[in-house]
Amino acid sequence: MRITVKLFASFRLGRFKFAEQEYQVGTDCRTIVLALGLTEAEIGVIMVNGRHAALDYVLQEGDTLSLFPLVGGG
Amino acid sequence: MDKILRVNMSTLSTAIEPVPAAWAGLGGRGLTSTIVAAEVPPTCHALGTFNKLVFAPGLLSGTAAANSGRLSAGAKSPLTGTIKESNAGGTAAQMLARLGVKALIIEGLPKEDKWYSLHVNKDGVSVQEETELIGKRNFAVIEALEARLGKKTGVLTIGPVGELKMTAANISVKDPDSKLRSHGRGGLGAVMGSKKIKFISIDDQGAPGVKIADPEKFKVAARTFAKALLDHPVSGEGLPTYGTNVLVNILNEAGGLPTRNFTYGRFDGADKISGETMNETITARGGKVRHGCHAGCIIQCSQVYNDKDGKYLTSGFEYETIWGLGADCCIDNLDDIARADSIMDDIGIDSIETAVMFGVAMEAGILNFGDSKEMLRILNDEIGGGTPLGRILGGGAGSVGRAYGVTRVPVVKNQGIPAYDPRSVKGIGITYATSTMGADHTAGYSIATNILNVGGYVDPLKKDGQVELSRNLQIATAAVDSTGMCIFIAFPALDIPECLPALIDMINARFGISLTGDDVTNLGKHILKVEHGFNIGAGFTNKDDRLPEFFTTETVAPHNAIWDFSDIEIDEFWNF
Ligand code: SF4
Numbered sequence: 001m002r003i004t005v006k007l008f009a010s011f012r013l014g015r016f017k018f019a020e021q022e023y024q025v026g027t028d029c030r031t032i033v034l035a036l037g038l039t040e041a042e043i044g045v046i047m048v049n050g051r052h053a054a055l056d057y058v059l060q061e062g063d064t065l066s067l068f069p070l071v072g073g074g
Numbered sequence: 075m076d077k078i079l080r081v082n083m084s085t086l087s088t089a090i091e092p093v094p095a096a097w098a099g100l101g102g103r104g105l106t107s108t109i110v111a112a113e114v115p116p117t118c119h120a121l122g123t124f125n126k127l128v129f130a131p132g133l134l135s136g137t138a139a140a141n142s143g144r145l146s147a148g149a150k151s152p153l154t155g156t157i158k159e160s161n162a163g164g165t166a167a168q169m170l171a172r173l174g175v176k177a178l179i180i181e182g183l184p185k186e187d188k189w190y191s192l193h194v195n196k197d198g199v200s201v202q203e204e205t206e207l208i209g210k211r212n213f214a215v216i217e218a219l220e221a222r223l224g225k226k227t228g229v230l231t232i233g234p235v236g237e238l239k240m241t242a243a244n245i246s247v248k249d250p251d252s253k254l255r256s257h258g259r260g261g262l263g264a265v266m267g268s269k270k271i272k273f274i275s276i277d278d279q280g281a282p283g284v285k286i287a288d289p290e291k292f293k294v295a296a297r298t299f300a301k302a303l304l305d306h307p308v309s310g311e312g313l314p315t316y317g318t319n320v321l322v323n324i325l326n327e328a329g330g331l332p333t334r335n336f337t338y339g340r341f342d343g344a345d346k347i348s349g350e351t352m353n354e355t356i357t358a359r360g361g362k363v364r365h366g367c368h369a370g371c372i373i374q375c376s377q378v379y380n381d382k383d384g385k386y387l388t389s390g391f392e393y394e395t396i397w398g399l400g401a402d403c404c405i406d407n408l409d410d411i412a413r414a415d416s417i418m419d420d421i422g423i424d425s426i427e428t429a430v431m432f433g434v435a436m437e438a439g440i441l442n443f444g445d446s447k448e449m450l451r452i453l454n455d456e457i458g459g460g461t462p463l464g465r466i467l468g469g470g471a472g473s474v475g476r477a478y479g480v481t482r483v484p485v486v487k488n489q490g491i492p493a494y495d496p497r498s499v500k501g502i503g504i505t506y507a508t509s510t511m512g513a514d515h516t517a518g519y520s521i522a523t524n525i526l527n528v529g530g531y532v533d534p535l536k537k538d539g540q541v542e543l544s545r546n547l548q549i550a551t552a553a554v555d556s557t558g559m560c561i562f563i564a565f566p567a568l569d570i571p572e573c574l575p576a577l578i579d580m581i582n583a584r585f586g587i588s589l590t591g592d593d594v595t596n597l598g599k600h601i602l603k604v605e606h607g608f609n610i611g612a613g614f615t616n617k618d619d620r621l622p623e624f625f626t627t628e629t630v631a632p633h634n635a636i637w638d639f640s641d642i643e644i645d646e647f648w649n650f
Contacts, residue, residue, distance in 0.1 A: 008323050009316055009350060017345070044307065045527050050329045050632055052531065066327045072308035072526050072565050073318030073349075073375070073393050074519050 001025055001061035005032060008068045011042075023059070030055040032065060044070030076176040079199045081192060083269045084123065084182030090198045093176050099587070101133035103159040104556035104601050105177055106148025110157055111604045113179070116611030120152035120261075121239055121268040127180040129170070129230070129274075132558015136171025136284040137292070139580050140300045141560040143168045143368035145247060150612070151260035152268075153241040153427070153470055154487040154512040157608040158260035159555065163367025164247030167558060169228040170194065172281040184270050189237075195277040204272050209234060211420040211458070212246045212254055215273055220252065228276030233422025236263030238460045240468030242427040243267060246419065253389050255367045258424040259489065259514060261470075287586030295579035302573035303372055306566035308528060313375040313562060314364040318393035320349035321493070321521075322400070328525055328534065329632045330499040333401045334443060335433035336484045336491075339498050339630045343406025347396050352379070352408060360384050373562055379412050388416040394515070397493040398429020403436055403443060410446035414453055421458040423468060428453070430471040430490030438478035440467075482624045487512035487614070497625055497635040499524050499534040504544035504639070507619045508647040510605035516561050518548035522568060529568030535635055541646050549650070552605075553598035557581065599650060606648065616645050 006018050015036060023032065029046050033039075033055065045068040046053050059065065076098075078091040100108055106128045118124035127149045134142035145167035151158035170178070173196060184190065191204040207215050212233045219229050229248040236243035243263025244256040257263075286292045304310045312320055322344055325331040329339035345351060356363050362378035367390060381387045391412060399411045418425045432449055435441060440463075441448040456464035466477045471490040475483030484491040489512030496503025501520025509517035520543050524534035532539045554561060557577065567573045578589055609618075625637035 006327070008327075009312065009320055012350060017350075045324065045525070047327050050327055051535070052328075052527075052533065068324055069312065070307040070527065071312040071316065071320045071324060072522065072528060072562070073313065073321040074516060074521065074561065 001059070003027070003032070003059055004064040006064065006066040008066065009071050010069050011038065011067055026058060028056050028058045029053060029065060033067065038067070042069055044068050076174045079175055079178045079194065081178070081180045081199055081201060082182045083180065083184045083190070083201070083271070086184065086190070086201050088199045088201060097176065099585070100556060101135070101176070102130055102144065102146040102161065102556040102558050103148070103552060104597060105130040106146045106159050107157055107601055107605050109177060109179060110148050110150065111608045114150050116150070116608050117613065118150060120150045120155065121264060123183045125150050125265055125268070127262065127265045127269060128177055130177040131167040131171040131175070133556060133581055134584060135167040135558035137286065137580070137584060138370070139296050140303055140370060140372045141563055142558040143370050144558050144560055145170070145257070146555065147245055147257040147262050149262055149265045151262070151512070152239070152264045153261035154489050155612055156487055156512060156614065157510060157605045158262060159511065160257040160259045160262055161555060162247045162255045162257045163371070163560070164249045164255040165368060166228045166230055166247050166276055168368065168370070169276045169278040169281070172278050172283050174282055180269055180271065183268060189270050189272050191272055192274040193277070194274065196280040207272055209237065212422050213420050216248055216252055216254070219273065219275055223275055223277065228278070229273055231273040231422070232263045232266050233420060234458060234460060235421050235423045235468050236267040237272070238465065238468070239264040239267045240423070240457070240465055241473065242424045242431065242468050242470040244422055244424045246422055249367050250369055251389070254419045255390055256419070256424070258426060260511065263422050284584070286584055288583040292580055292583035295576045295583060298572050299576035299580060300372060302566040302570045302576065303563060306570055308526070308565040309373045309562055313373050316349035316353050317375050317377050317391065319352050319391065319396050321393045322348040322397060323350065324525060325494060328498065329630070329635070330495045330525065330534065331397065331401050332484070332493065332495045334404055335402060335437045335482055336495065337482070339495050339635070340632060341401035341404070343404070344401065346406040347400040347408050347411065352391070355408065356380070365389060371560065373560065375562060381409060387412045388419070391415055392425070394493045395425040395429055398426060399432060399449065402429060402433040403449065405444055405446045405449070407446050410450060413450055417450065417453045417458065421453070423457060426492050427470045427490045430484060430492070431467055431474055434471045434475050434480050434483055435467060437482060438474060438480050440474070440478070483622060485513060486621060487618055489513045494521055495630055496621055497630045497637050498633050500537060500639075501532060501534065501540040501543045503621060503637060504540050504644065504647060505548065507621055507644050508544065509548065510602060510609055516551065518544045518551055519561070519564065520544050520547060522565065528565050535633055537639060537643065541643065545647055545650060548602060549595060549598035551598070552601040553594045556597065556601065616641070619644055619647070
């Protein structure tokens with residue numbers, strides 16, 4: 001299945017901003033995080049289609065996965 | 075000994091007063107709000123003789139505590155009609171604290187049509203007539219005062235917008251690099267203008283400095299506190315690297331980035347104005363990615379942004395400004411937004427109110443969405459020049475909405491709603507609705523928990539838990555705003571258990587007292603109630619704690635979210 005992966009802040013360094021990638025049906029967020037060389041501890045926020053999701057959330061065809069380190073402002 | 079400086083502009087006289095016992099344990103917002111509530115009749119005209127403008131450094135300002143150099147300014151707001159506290163960095167808070175000035179209270183109105191300045195030094199405060207700098211913009215004022223009084227002089231100043239008493243006028247504070255930080259919100263610059271004070275200069279030579287009751291204990295607590303700030307990923311890494319503007323992309327992803335005057339929740343040009351792009355641009359042009367608004371800031375969320383020729387364009391370039399002139403006005407040119415930021419500093423107008431205002435002005439057809447050149451012209455020529463149109467626009471979002479019959483006007487209590495759509499980030503909607511300040515994100519920054527996973531997580535799209543979240547944050551913020559601390563210490567404070575106790579230990583060591591965590595919470599509650607009491611006295615009711623109608627009738631993409639809190643649910647906020 002096709003998943004759009006978006007990376008933000010320091011996660012972009014040495015990787016990419018946005019990419020469409022092919023994954024096996026049933027892939028969860030954790031699998032993609034680890035495949036990108038990120039650790040669970042580095043993850044601040046995960047969003048799937050603009051909604052917050054957990055690491056074990058199972059993705060669907062066409063989903064957009066957005067990954068952020070912990071960031072803030074105001 | 076700490077003292078209160080009082081200036082009466084009606085008689086052009088000044089006095090040094092002892093600190094009343096009831097005010098001794100207060101600083102910053104706690105003190106400005108207490109003084110305004112005690113001395114200003116809530117029904118008075120904010121630009122009339124009975125309003126008072128109060129400045130107070132925080133409880134820890136002037137000490138070695140990290141990030142403690144924020145100055146609070148308070149008065150009845152001419153923009154909202156409510157009580158107002160607005161805090162800013164710059165050098166003034168630490169200078170006033172070292173001079174032992176607990177608060178500077180300015181009252182009355184001059185009888186003659188003349189302009190004045192105030193000068194604060196170790197002997198107190200004095201009033202002088204000012205002629206040379208009237209009509210001058212803020213950067214010129216700073217330059218002239220450094221030449222006149224010396225490079226180290228602290229300065230609080232108003233630009234032409236404040237002189238003309240436009241209700242979006244700010245009060246600018248000189249920062250360590252002779253640039254500006256602002257008491258932005260609520261039109262306090264117009265109050266200073268009504269009192270015909272162009273600037274306040276501060277000389278801290280010979281200042282007694284801040285006495286610490288228990289220096290050893292203070293040192294230990296200060297170290298623990300600083301470590302927490304540096305250890306937390308947000309204050310230790312995210313903010314120094316990307317500034318507050320890192321929020322553009324995350325709010326855009328979450329569908330909470332108000333776009334085209336609050337019509338959509340996402341902006342196509344978001345990445346072009348994002349913190350990531352800004353970081354690359356600053357680095358490529360030889361600017362500074364990190365920069366502090368006052369000495370002693372170890373987070374350093376500010377930056378120096380250069381133009382493409384490597385020349386200084388602006389600093390203190392914040393998410394709310396970039397969001398407002400960017401997504402909300404459909405402008406994706408970060409350089410033009412930076413130019414606007416610099417003009418707003420120079421003419422002395424709140425960048426949040428002005429950004430929200432431009433979204434409404436574009437909807438009104440005064441200029442087109444996306445037309446950054448016309449936006450710059452209007453800022454500089456119309457508002458900066460004080461033309462009739464400029465004065466309507468300089469009155470803020472509500473003013474232009476009324477003048478042009480616009481119904482989509484994002485304000486609460488007439489103050490522009492910043493940077494986070496309350497339909498898709500519901501906790502912040504509760505803060506906008508209930509804050510004693512009018513729409514103000516900093517009053518109870520639910521974004522931390524709704525979006526950023528700091529201090530836990532409360533789903534931004536659901537109503538559950540939002541009132542409680544906003545209440546807890548507003549109480550804590552009122553207390554933190556009294557310490558002189560920058561609000562960004564809240565990120566480590568929400569997540570690192572040692573952080574808040576260390577902050578309280580510093581206050582205890584500074585004053586030789588023994589506050590507990592509960593005392594601090596009670597202080598926050600007390601401040602909110604004092605402020606709320608003032609607003610009720612001014613004629614506000616629970617019916618004013620509401621968002622504009624369009625949030626309840628228009629859904630916002632991509633989540634088709636709507637503002638669906640009942641009146642009873644919102645009013646539950648004040649149940650503490
Ligand atoms: S973190 Fe930013 S706003 Fe806070 S004190 Fe430092 S520079 Fe100023």
